[in-house]
Amino acid sequence: MKKIINFLLTPWHKWQAKRAFAKRLKELRERDPFIYK
Amino acid sequence: MISWGISANSHDAALAVFADEKLVFASHSERYSGVKNDRDLCKGIVADAKRFGNPGRIYWYEKPFKKTLRQLFAGQGWRRRDNDIEIYMARYEIDAPITYVDHHHSHAAVGYYTSGFDDACVLVIDAIGEFETMTIWQGKGTKLKKLWSRSYPHSVGLFYSAMTQRIGLKPNEDEYITMGMAAYGAHRDYLHSMMNDFIKDSEEFKFKRNLHRGCQDWRPDLTITDSFEIAASTQLMYEILFRNALDKAKSLSNSKNLVLMGGCALNCLANRFTGSYFDKTWIYPNPGDAGSAIGAVLAEHPEWRDYTDWSNNFLGYDMGMRTSNKDIVTYLEENKICGVARGKAEFGPRALGNRSLLADPRGNNIKDQVNAIKQRQEFRPFAPAILEELVHDYFDMPDGWDNSRYMQVVASCRYPELFPAIVHRDSTSRVQTVPNDGSPFRQLLEMWYARTGCPMLLNTSLNIKGKPMVNNHADARNFERHYGVKVFN
Numbered sequence: 005m006k007k008i009i010n011f012l013l014t015p016w017h018k019w020q021a022k023r024a025f026a027k028r029l030k031e032l033r034e035r036d037p038f039i040y041k
Numbered sequence: 042m043i044s045w046g047i048s049a050n051s052h053d054a055a056l057a058v059f060a061d062e063k064l065v066f067a068s069h070s071e072r073y074s075g076v077k078n079d080r081d082l083c084k085g086i087v088a089d090a091k092r093f094g095n096p097g098r099i100y101w102y103e104k105p106f107k108k109t110l111r112q113l114f115a116g117q118g119w120r121r122r123d124n125d126i127e128i129y130m131a132r133y134e135i136d137a138p139i140t141y142v143d144h145h146h147s148h149a150a151v152g153y154y155t156s157g158f159d160d161a162c163v164l165v166i167d168a169i170g171e172f173e174t175m176t177i178w179q180g181k182g183t184k185l186k187k188l189w190s191r192s193y194p195h196s197v198g199l200f201y202s203a204m205t206q207r208i209g210l211k212p213n214e215d216e217y218i219t220m221g222m223a224a225y226g227a228h229r230d231y232l233h234s235m236m237n238d239f240i241k242d243s244e245e246f247k248f249k250r251n252l253h254r255g256c257q258d259w260r261p262d263l264t265i266t267d268s269f270e271i272a273a274s275t276q277l278m279y280e281i282l283f284r285n286a287l288d289k290a291k292s293l294s295n296s297k298n299l300v301l302m303g304g305c306a307l308n309c310l311a312n313r314f315t316g317s318y319f320d321k322t323w324i325y326p327n328p329g330d331a332g333s334a335i336g337a338v339l340a341e342h343p344e345w346r347d348y349t350d351w352s353n354n355f356l357g358y359d360m361g362m363r364t365s366n367k368d369i370v371t372y373l374e375e376n377k378i379c380g381v382a383r384g385k386a387e388f389g390p391r392a393l394g395n396r397s398l399l400a401d402p403r404g405n406n407i408k409d410q411v412n413a414i415k416q417r418q419e420f421r422p423f424a425p426a427i428l429e430e431l432v433h434d435y436f437d438m439p440d441g442w443d444n445s446r447y448m449q450v451v452a453s454c455r456y457p458e459l460f461p462a463i464v465h466r467d468s469t470s471r472v473q474t475v476p477n478d479g480s481p482f483r484q485l486l487e488m489w490y491a492r493t494g495c496p497m498l499l500n501t502s503l504n505i506k507g508k509p510m511v512n513n514h515a516d517a518r519n520f521e522r523h524y525g526v527k528v529f530n
Contacts, residue, residue: 036117037254037255038115038117038253038254039168039199039202039203039206039212039213039252039253039254039255040168040169040199040202040212040213040253041051041052041080041117
C-alpha cells in the first residue's frame with residue numbers, strides 16, 4: 005500500500021525537490037559574495 | 042541604419058544610438074529609472090532611444106559565453122541563461138541581430154577612436170572583463186592591436202573594490218569615497234601588510250589571493266577607526282601598481298600618447314602620474330563600462346569616428362534652455378547657490394555644467410551650505426569649474442596635463458585659503474577647465490568672472506542624495522521641492 009502511495013506521489017515529490025532546489029539557488033544568488041557579478 | 046551600442050546586465054547600464062555613422066544619443070539607464078548605477082536597461086531609455094527608430098543592429102559590449110565560462114570558473118554557477126542577450130533584449134521588445142565585442146576591446150575602442158590620436162598606447166585597467174583585467178593595446182590609424190594582457194583572478198580593480206568593501210563601503214560603487222578618504226591617512230601604516238598579504242608580483246600584477254569575494258577577513262584587528270589609514274594605504278598601493286602599469290605600457294609601445302580606459306581611469310589622484318611617462322594623455326569622459334556602449338560600435342566600425350564631434354560629452358536627454366545666463370549669475374550673486382539643468386545631459390559620471398549645482402566657491406561656510414543640500418561625508422570637497430586659460434593662475438596642473446575638461450585629474454590649488462570649499466585636505470582639487478567653445482556654461486562662467494572677478498564656480502552634480510543625476514524637467518522640479526534650491530532651465 006505504502007509503495008503504491010509513494011509511486012502515486014512521485015511527481016509531487018519531484019516537483020517539491022525541484023522547488024526546493026530553485027529556492028536554494030535563489031537564496032545563494034541573493035547572498036552572492038562576489039564583488040563583481 | 043540605426044545601430045545601438047549597449048552595455049548592460051552587469052552594472053551601470055548604458056545605451057548609445059548611432060544614426061548611420063553618427064552618434065546621436067548616449068545615456069545611462071539610471072537617469073531614466075532613478076536607480077543609481079542601475080544594472081539593467083529600463084523602458085524610459087529604450088523609448089527615448091527609439092525616437093530615432095528601431096535598431097537594425099545591436100553591438101553588445103562583451104562576449105556573453107566567455108563571461109559565462111569565467112563565472113563558472115569563479116564558482117558563480119552556470120549562468121548561461123542570465124547571459125543570453127537575445128532573451129535579455131526581448132524584455133524590451135527589441136529583436137535585432139547582435140554583434141558581440143570583447144569587453145576590453147570595447148574599452149580600448151572608445152578611448153582610442155575618440156582621442157584624436159593617430160598613434161597611441163592604450164592602457165585598460167578595470168575589475169574584470171570576461172577574463173581580462175588589464176590590457177595594453179597599440180593604436181595606429183584605424184587599427185587596434187593587443188600587445189599584452191593579465192587575466193582573472195589577478196586584478197588591480199578587484200583589489201581596490203575589495204578594500205572599499207573592507208572599510209565598510211559599497212564595492213563597485215563607492216571607490217571614489219575610498220580615494221577621497223586617502224588624503225586623511227598616513228600612508229605607510231598598512232602598506233607593508235597589504236604587500237605581504239596580497240601581492241605576489243607587483244610588476245606582473247599578480248596577486249596571492251583571489252579578491253573577487255572581497256577580503257572582509259583581512260586584518261580583523263583593524264576596526265572602523267582605521268578606515269582612513271586603510272584607504273590611504275590602498276590608494277598608495279594602487280598608485281604603485283598603476284605606475285608599474287604605465288612603465289609596462291611604455292616599454293611595450295613606442296608611442297608618446299597614452300589613452301587610459303577602464304573603471305580605474307576614474308582614479309583622478311593616480312592619473313597625475315601619466316605625464317611622467319607619456320607626452321599626452323586622453324581619457325574618454327566615461328571610461329567605465331557605460332562608455333563601452335559607444336566602444337562596442339566603434340570597435341566594429343572604426344571609420345565612424347570621423348562623423349561625430351567628440352569635443353564635448355553632452356549626448357543625453359535634451360531639456361532645452363529657457364533662462365538667460367544673466368538671470369543665473371544675478372541669482373548666484375545674491376543667493377550663492379543654485380541648480381542648472383538645461384541642454385543635453387552629460388554622458389558620464391561627472392556633471393560638467395548642464396546638470397550641475399553651482400555655488401560661489403569663496404568664503405568659509407559655502408561648503409557647509411552645499412553639504413546641507415548634498416549631505417555628503419564632510420571630508421569630501423567639491424570640484425571647481427574654471428575658465429581654461431586662467432587655470433594656471435590658480436592651480437598647478439600635473440606634468441602632461443594642460444587642461445582637465447572632464448575632471449579627470451587633481452591639481453594643487455595655489456590659494457587654498459581663499460577657496461576652502463573646493464580644496465581637499467592635501468590642497469588638491471579635481472578641477473574642470475572650461476574651454477572657450479562658446480557653450481552656455483562657458484558663457485555663464487565668463488559672465489560670472491566679469492561681474493565678480495572670480496574665474497571659477499563650485500560645480501557638483503545635481504542629484505538628490507542616493508539618486509542619480511537629474512535628467513528631465515520632472516527630476517529638476519523634484520530636486521527643487523526636495524531641497525528648496527532654485528533650479529534654472
